[in-house]
Amino acid sequence: MEKAMSLKTKIDRHTANGNTESISYTGKDFSSDQDVRWCPGCGDYTILKQVQSIMPELGINKENIVFISGIGCAARFPYYMDTFGMHSIHGRAPAIATGLKITRPELSVWVVSGDGDSLSIGGNHFLHLLRRNVNVNFLLFNNQIYGLTKGQYSPTAPKGSVSKSTPYGSIDHPVNPLSFSLGVDGTFVARAMDRDPKHLNRMLMRAYEHQGTSMLEIYQNCIVLNDGAFNLFTDKKTRPAETIYLEHGEPLIFGSENDKGIRLDGLKPKVVSLADGSFSRDDLWVHDEQDQTKAYLLSRFFDQPEPGDENHMPRPFGVLYAVDRPCYDEGVNAQVEEVVTRKGTGNLDELLRGPETWVV
């Protein structure tokens, strides 16, 4: 956090009188004049703070940054950012961002969404954003509950969730946001949590740096309606054994004493002990961000048996998958340029005349 605030990139900015001035932002420059109205203790505050803190590091003028959201608690986010912003309609932010990014590819476009917004009502747009690989950053605040409508179960809520609309427990099988993203050929798939701001900060930066749709799922605690949904991963006591932080090129190691690792037996992951001498670091699965199959295996560390079962896996955090693939917005603009080069800039009078005319 401290480090982020002190790392300020200098930006050359053209002033109204034609001069250039060198400016540098701080996190505060990205804070709008609106009172933040999330519930006290909401995980959204941490995320807002981390996003504001990385903004000065991006090296871009803030007028070139746009935040677009749909509907839900998370969707209030743009109001609190002193950038350009749009609080749009439920689920449609990816489509709005696509239209903006095609026509203004130079802008840094961020979509802020929730689990209901992106995976229920906006599922279709989320799918197509990812497969097209539009160059935007997609922050998915997952709290496994509908907050703004006061507590119905969401599409990421575990089966059996008791909520206002499921008093006897939900019947639905939940969606796995990371498996979904990988399944539709997303090019950047990562996970962070509100309770680990340092790691979140790093993941936000990684998301920004990736060219293409950067899908960052953020576990976010809804303190009022679904408090503790992610306690297993956020609680200091359980976190070491229940989470695993992924680093490209590093073996999968976790546990309070870094005493556990994950080995691949064919395509079957197995937790092994590094303490009893039977396995060493060299025997472990080494994380490769560019391996889609293995990224998918990691995303399945999810609908797992309870802790204690031998097949129980820790939940991965970090970048599961990151590859380069041409971005849709670039492709569209390249095609326009190519046609202009080939045919020349269109002449309106020729177009109005059409292929055949006659004179009366």
Next chain:
Amino acid sequence: MKVKDLVRDEVTIRFAGDSGDGMQLTGSLFTNTTALEGNDLRTLPEFPAEIRAPVGTVPGVSSFQLHFGSKEIMTPGDACDVLVVMNSAALKANLNLLKKGGIIIANTAGFDKRNLNLAKYGEDHNPLEDGSLSGYKVIEIDITKLTKESLDDFGLSYKDVERAKNMFVLGLLYWLYNRPMESTIKFLEKKFNKSPDIAAANVKVLKDGYHFGETAELFAETYTVKKADIGPGEYRNITGNEATVLGLVSAAKQANLPLFYGSYPITPASDVLHELSRLKNYGVYTFQAEDEIAAVSSAIGAAFGGSLGITSSSGPGIALKGEAIGLAMMLELPLVILNIQRAGPSTGMPTKTEQSDLLQAMFGRNGESPVAIVAPSTPADCFDAAFEACRIALEHMVPVYFLSDGYLGNGSEPWKFPQQENLKKIDVKFEPSRNGEETEKFMPYLRDERFVRSWAIPGTAGIEHRVGGLEKEENTGNVSYDPENHQKMTEMRQAKIDAIAGFIPQQTVDSGNKKGDVLVLGWGSTYGSIRTAVRELMEEGMDISHAHVKYLNPFPSNLGQLLKGFKHILVPEINQGQLVRLIRDQYFVPATGINKIKGRPFFVDELKQEIKDALSIKR
């Protein structure tokens, strides 16, 4: 036999065949040649919704009707003088549209047992032989066989030969109506430039069809239709959807903006997407979105970024876009929504025409969400209406509906196209950047005297701000739940639309006097039928006028006054009465609807009768 040549001042031809018989192309080529000959004309293509409906059946029939003349032609014609039928199903589906005594040109190969069965005549019941067509001039030709013979030396596949038979019909009709073949030959050579043998085959069949007319002695008469007196100038033929495309591209040019078109395929609007996607070197971005909602949302995103954002659809797709159109209205961003209307509720009749989405455009959103509405009246007028829709959207920062329909979109007419230098400029100013020395903070919802806010786009320093669908405070745009503010803003959004009335032309009377006994008030694609009917009734001595409303929200500021100058107001519409409701509501005038909901335009004769009937009931 000596063939007489007779002069006709108008003719209607209907080409009908199986969907695979190429009747749309045949009709289009005859239309282009006729346009180049200087006739006034209107066309009406009709085709089944299925790409290939079962061959030989009545639902699989595709037709193309062309009405042309040396006088003013405003409709595709009520009934046809010549009916070309490539098979028995085509005869069954279209015989009721042929004038008594009219000519039937029948391809006898399409009247064999199999085809008679498919058309449900029954294999032993050939209408060409049972005397049921005695009231018509029937010309029987085995077009299929003659085409095969014509191409004996070409060694083409059965399929290619079969496909060329429509050229035989076209050639024959060119002979019958004294049309030249050059334009069609040029077209064929260009279309098949990669397979010269196919091009040569089609040209051969075309010419053989023409010569067959000369030598076969089947016709006692040929016909000449002289040039129409349509005003001097240079013309081209154009369909409504093509004119719409040109209107949009011209508006973007005149506003000096990129054009962004977010669309999802739907009949009968898709042609606009197809045409625009070819025009990338005109600053056009087309985006085939994943659904209707994404299509409109992407256009809103583009508009937020400073492009001319346009989306399109037809009825059911428009229903899906409703929420997003409300957002654009609330954000106060320019957005153009094309609705190429089709018939019926839900999926309805996709390939048939109707003008039943006026009230949807007017009211089809939650809350009170007024938007502007314009509607073209002829295929060529789609150009002006599309241009105006863009102009109003950009100059007033509002969503604007463009209400065309399948009949206008697919129909065609000659168009005296404009030059770019004669097009209006569209005034677009983006909010300028700031350097921090200003005394007042930037307020995104400050308004000018027309209640229009400035277009403040990303990338502009010092005016970073947030917009959203939540109710906003006047001037600042900050979220507000204040009761007084909400009433004020609701009234403001209405006032902003109403103020557009000061920036559109006054309502004119199209035919007849500005005051009098009867006013026929129409909108949209009924223009041609109403104009022709009213003019004929005027000739019969009736005190009757016609006015056609192009600006439907807001109405031109003089419309109320104009309506009050007439004793009777009749409103013909291809719906159950939509404009009539708006008129009664706004002006408290006793207007009467004339309503037809058959998926087809009004026929002139039926409209004349309906007008007479409506007046006799009222009097």
